[in-house]
Amino acid sequence: MTNSKRTAFFISDGTGITSEALGMSLLSRFENFEFNRITLPYVDSVEKATETVLQINEATEREGAKAIIFDTIVDDKIRSIISASNSFMIDVFSAFLGPLEKELGQQPSDRVGRVRITENRGYEYRIDAVNYALDNDDGARTRYYNEADVILIGVSRSGKTPTCLYLAMQYGIKAANYPLTDDDIEDQKLPASIRNYKQKLFGLTIEPDRLALIRNERRPNSRYASTKQCNYEVEEVELMYRRERIPFMNTTHYSVEEIATRIMVQANIQRRC
Amino acid sequence: MTNSKRTAFFISDGTGITSEALGMSLLSRFENFEFNRITLPYVDSVEKATETVLQINEATEREGAKAIIFDTIVDDKIRSIISASNSFMIDVFSAFLGPLEKELGQQPSDRVGRVRITENRGYEYRIDAVNYALDNDDGARTRYYNEADVILIGVSRSGKTPTCLYLAMQYGIKAANYPLTDDDIEDQKLPASIRNYKQKLFGLTIEPDRLALIRNERRPNSRYASTKQCNYEVEEVELMYRRERIPFMNTTHYSVEEIATRIMVQANIQRRC
Numbered sequence: 409m410t411n412s413k414r415t416a417f418f419i420s421d422g423t424g425i426t427s428e429a430l431g432m433s434l435l436s437r438f439e440n441f442e443f444n445r446i447t448l449p450y451v452d453s454v455e456k457a458t459e460t461v462l463q464i465n466e467a468t469e470r471e472g473a474k475a476i477i478f479d480t481i482v483d484d485k486i487r488s489i490i491s492a493s494n495s496f497m498i499d500v501f502s503a504f505l506g507p508l509e510k511e512l513g514q515q516p517s518d519r520v521g522r523v524r525i526t527e528n529r530g531y532e533y534r535i536d537a538v539n540y541a542l543d544n545d546d547g548a549r550t551r552y553y554n555e556a557d558v559i560l561i562g563v564s565r566s567g568k569t570p571t572c573l574y575l576a577m578q579y580g581i582k583a584a585n586y587p588l589t590d591d592d593i594e595d596q597k598l599p600a601s602i603r604n605y606k607q608k609l610f611g612l613t614i615e616p617d618r619l620a621l622i623r624n625e626r627r628p629n630s631r632y633a634s635t636k637q638c639n640y641e642v643e644e645v646e647l648m649y650r651r652e653r654i655p656f657m658n659t660t661h662y663s664v665e666e667i668a669t670r671i672m673v674q675a676n677i678q679r680r681c
Numbered sequence: 682m683t684n685s686k687r688t689a690f691f692i693s694d695g696t697g698i699t700s701e702a703l704g705m706s707l708l709s710r711f712e713n714f715e716f717n718r719i720t721l722p723y724v725d726s727v728e729k730a731t732e733t734v735l736q737i738n739e740a741t742e743r744e745g746a747k748a749i750i751f752d753t754i755v756d757d758k759i760r761s762i763i764s765a766s767n768s769f770m771i772d773v774f775s776a777f778l779g780p781l782e783k784e785l786g787q788q789p790s791d792r793v794g795r796v797r798i799t800e801n802r803g804y805e806y807r808i809d810a811v812n813y814a815l816d817n818d819d820g821a822r823t824r825y826y827n828e829a830d831v832i833l834i835g836v837s838r839s840g841k842t843p844t845c846l847y848l849a850m851q852y853g854i855k856a857a858n859y860p861l862t863d864d865d866i867e868d869q870k871l872p873a874s875i876r877n878y879k880q881k882l883f884g885l886t887i888e889p890d891r892l893a894l895i896r897n898e899r900r901p902n903s904r905y906a907s908t909k910q911c912n913y914e915v916e917e918v919e920l921m922y923r924r925e926r927i928p929f930m931n932t933t934h935y936s937v938e939e940i941a942t943r944i945m946v947q948a949n950i951q952r953r954c
Contacts, residue, residue: 414785422939423938423939423942424942425702425851425938425942426699426702426706429699429703430699430753430773433699433753434778434781434789435781437755437778437789437790437791438781438785438787438789438790439790440787441787447952449942449943449945449946450943474784476781476784480703480706498780498781500703500777501706501707503776503777504707504771504773504776505707505710507771508707508708508711508749508771511747511749511769512687512711512714514711514713514714516710517710517711517712518710519710531936531937534843534937535843535937538842538843538846539842542815542818545815569811569812570807570808570811570850573811573846573850574850577843577846577850577937578698663804664804664807664808664850665696665698666695669696669697669698669722669723670722670723672722673722673723679720
């Protein structure tokens, strides 16, 4: 029996981030369905598991079609409670642990699969990198550019700050950013404070219409947000990138995750954690 | 054949974030193995797939044991090239698409499973929330607290800023943060600027030894970083949380992702995207 509406649950005894990411990717392939998405992290006790089953059964009944479950629950007992619900369950870990066990010739441990931060240098890299991004945001300081793994440049509102923060948070990469202003553009050359770090520069650009839309939310009907100004700035910085041979990408149609990972590939920046 | 060292590849024609998260979770369960981890995003052409196969075969040969592949490649042609490598391949999407197709009674589309940002309100929520977190970091401004979904409080270096940024980036949640200073602690009461938002407050705390370690990296041998001062501050803010009935959590042993998701559960904060 099929129905064009379903509830999808992403359930975990951890953060739920993995089951959600995987489940969303899979469900996005079924375009005619509308999924009501519910993420339930930290389902780590019999009580919570029992409550969850009630919630699942309710959804199945309401929609007249089985709720879809994606779970990354490590604890066998919790998982078996959930599996007794009236649902279609995709048991992410179980599907792959058996084959991996066979290939590696070792039984998997039943510990929650995560690295505690005290054992994990990655945590410090990430926090350091986030602090670096915050301190070196928007051209605020330029004297620590020697420490940067990458320096993003671009016009105001082209996506520099969120990208720097994502590179820091996810990969421990130290990313500074420097806004190209009207003055820089008129000068037709790289500003003095970034000229010496040319090999670290990466340019962002964006479709002028989208830029105007974003700027209008910030400062409605300003010269800054006008189509004319946005067209001018974008055209000039793209010319500058080409003239100076600075690698660049157009951020218009990409998420922050995609912008960050594409920059890493294109500029060959290595993750720190 | 088994070996205690293997290379693990996380391969995708997208960002690689999903295959990496899933693969790392699974591999962390095999504690006696040491995995050399390589993430390859945007393997989206025959050329890149062919290069990737060479890289995989090299790893298998070097270690005398099959490289482990986790892939979330949508394109059949690319995936079949990779599957011809000398490796143990866990094909994440394929494993689940068949069962899902059967349950939903619909063929999955072969489009890359992602929502373009122009169709996705989530993108704007996230960017707005990141800007909100930046503007309202560290007590910099308090007059926009009425817009906050949550206001994190805690002593300096207890993890407030990265947590706010993660809540914004991942879930579109507007999170401000306010540092509890020596003065606030001596007053034995909530600072005036946050008193009116008591229902939005969430406290962070941290083990004093860990706090001293973190602060020592920032300002070595200062009073600020001393064990005595850290003990005093942590003890007092925990008393304050309890007295004022402010929900709180100890961040010492958790990653930023875990702190963020636990706060959402404990304070019942709904995601915005």
